[in-house]
Each structure stands twice: as structure tokens, then as C-alpha cells.
Amino acid sequence: MNIQYYGHSCFKISLKPAGRGQNEVVLFIDPFDKSIGLRPPQGQADFVLVSHDHPDHNNVEALKGEPRVIDLPGEYSVRGVNVIGIPSFHDDKQGTERGQNTIFIIDGEELKLCHLGDLGTDLTEKQLEKIGTVNVLFVPIGGNYTIDYKKAIETIKKIEPNIVIPIHFKLKGTTENIEDETKFCSEMGYCVKDRPSKLNLKSKDMEGKNMEIIVMGIE
Numbered sequence: 001m002n003i004q005y006y007g008h009s010c011f012k013i014s015l016k017p018a019g020r021g022q023n024e025v026v027l028f029i030d031p032f033d034k035s036i037g038l039r040p041p042q043g044q045a046d047f048v049l050v051s052h053d054h055p056d057h058n059n060v061e062a063l064k065g066e067p068r069v070i071d072l073p074g075e076y077s078v079r080g081v082n083v084i085g086i087p088s089f090h091d092d093k094q095g096t097e098r099g100q101n102t103i104f105i106i107d108g109e110e111l112k113l114c115h116l117g118d119l120g121t122d123l124t125e126k127q128l129e130k131i132g133t134v135n136v137l138f139v140p141i142g143g144n145y146t147i148d149y150k151k152a153i154e155t156i157k158k159i160e161p162n163i164v165i166p167i168h169f170k171l172k173g174t175t176e177n178i179e180d181e182t183k184f185c186s187e188m189g190y191c192v193k194d195r196p197s198k199l200n201l202k203s204k205d206m207e208g209k210n211m212e213i214i215v216m217g218i219e
Contacts, residue, residue: 001109003199005216006041007174008032008056009117009140009167015108017080025079028067029104029115029138030057037175038218047078049104051117052090056176073102082107086130090145091120098145103127110203111135114159118146118168128158135206137161140168142178149184162209163201165216181215191215 004012009030016024029049031041033056040062050058050071060069070076073085084105090098098120106113114131115138123131137159140146146168147155156164170180185191195217 001111001201003136003165003201005165005197005218006031007038007171007218008036009051009115009138010041010057011115011138012041012043012045013106013113015081017108022080025081025108027078027081027106028063030117031059031062032056033059033062035175037173038171047081049083049085049106049115050102051104051115052099052101054118057118070104071102080108084130086127088117088119088123088127089121090118092122103131105131105134111201111206114138114161115167116140116155119155120146122147122151123155123158131159134159134161135203136163136165136201138165138167141166141181141184142169142176144178145176146178149179149187152184153187156211160211162206162212164211164213166213171218185213185215188213 002014011029014026025046027047028045036056044065045063045067047068048060073087076083086103088101088103089095090101101117104115113136114134139152141149141152170178191213197219
């Protein structure tokens with residue numbers, strides 16, 4: 001499985017579904033527009049996951065092809081890739097300020113990924129139960145519009161993934177008023193120094209990993 005980071009909360013994930021002769025499937029998560037100060041993602045997509053309907057997460061038009069768009073909670077299967085959308089809130093006031101947010105679970109290549117989108121509040125026991133055991137957790141840490149780094153750490157410790165990938169934090173060139181990764185990494189005690197823009201993960205890579213933090217960068 002290949003994971004490429006475009007900045008903000010946006011990723012391109014390329015994977016091969018189970019079964020012989022299956023072609024590679026490409027999905028994007030939360031493509032952003034140019035309003036945040038970064039170049040919007042580009043490329044061919046089979047399907048797109050949109051956690052909520054804000055311009056910095058729903059720029060599906062930037063992508064090529066005619067991708068299927070999944071932007072609501074539910075259970076889905078696209079070309080052999082299973083996706084579960086879990087309802088949540090973009091704020092800590094039951095969605096009255098910023099609306100709904102969908103948490104996405106992606107199963108493929110014997111790996112389970114969880115992208116929390118713009119989660120703005122604590123996860124409930126029911127949500128944690130639906131998320132279950134996760135290999136890779138994409139968690140917002142920047143605060144202001146999402147949970148902050150302290151809440152992010154609490155969430156990570158409840159889920160206990162093999163790998164943690166922070167999202168929705170301040171990057172060079174971005175315009176949003178959010179924190180960078182410094183406080184998060186300091187509080188966690190460490191972050192891997194490299195800032196890869198791409199990861200190639202296999203299920204066997206998860207062995208022995210417990211909440212390993214990988215802060216990704218962009219090309």
C-alpha cells in the first residue's frame with residue numbers, strides 16, 4: 001500500500017484489493033482547494049472520501065476521471081476495497097457550529113486505516129467500538145477547527161494504533177490559523193525526524209510498532 005501526503009488532511013492511497021488479477025485502486029481523502037495556500041492535489045482517482053463539505057476538504061473537481069464520491073456515513077465497497085463511514089461532529093457542540101464530520105475506516109491489503117477527518121470532539125464509546133483495532137491512524141492535531149494536540153494524544157491512547165500520522169496542522173505556506181506539530185511531538189516525547197511525503201506499508205511492517213509517530217511532509 002502506498003500513501004502519499006499532499007498536505008492538510010489530504011492523502012492519495014494506492015492499493016491492490018484481494019484476489020488475483022485485480023488492478024490497483026486509487027483513492028483520495030479530503031482533497032483541498034487553493035484557499036489554504038497549497039497546490040491542490042491532482043491525479044486520477046477511482047474514488048474519493050470527503051469527511052465534510054468544506055472547500056479545504058471537498059475539492060473533488062481537482063481530480064481526474066469520474067471517481068465515486070463517498071461523503072456520508074455508511075458501509076461501502078468500491079472495486080474490492082471496503083470502507084466504513086462513522087458519523088461524528090466537527091465541533092464540541094454537537095455540530096451546531098461546524099456541522100457533521102465523517103470518520104472513515106479503510107480495509108485493504110490486510111491493513112486497517114482510520115482517517116478522523118476534522119474531528120472536533122472526544123470520541124464516544126460507541127465510536128471507539130466501531131473503529132476497533134487500527135494499524136494506521138490519521139489524527140488532526142492543529143486545534144482551532146479540530147481537536148488540539150492534547151485531545152489528539154488522548155484519542156491516540158484510546159485507539160492504540162501501530163502508526164500515527166498527524167493531519168490538519170500548520171505547514172509552511174499554509175494560511176490557516178492552526179498549530180504546527182511542535183507541541184504534539186514534544187508532548188508525545190518523540191517524532192520520527194524524517195518527513196517523508198510517501199510511505200510504502202505492508203501488514204508485516206506493523207509487527208512491534210506501538211503508536212509510532214510519522215509526521216509526513218509534502219514535496
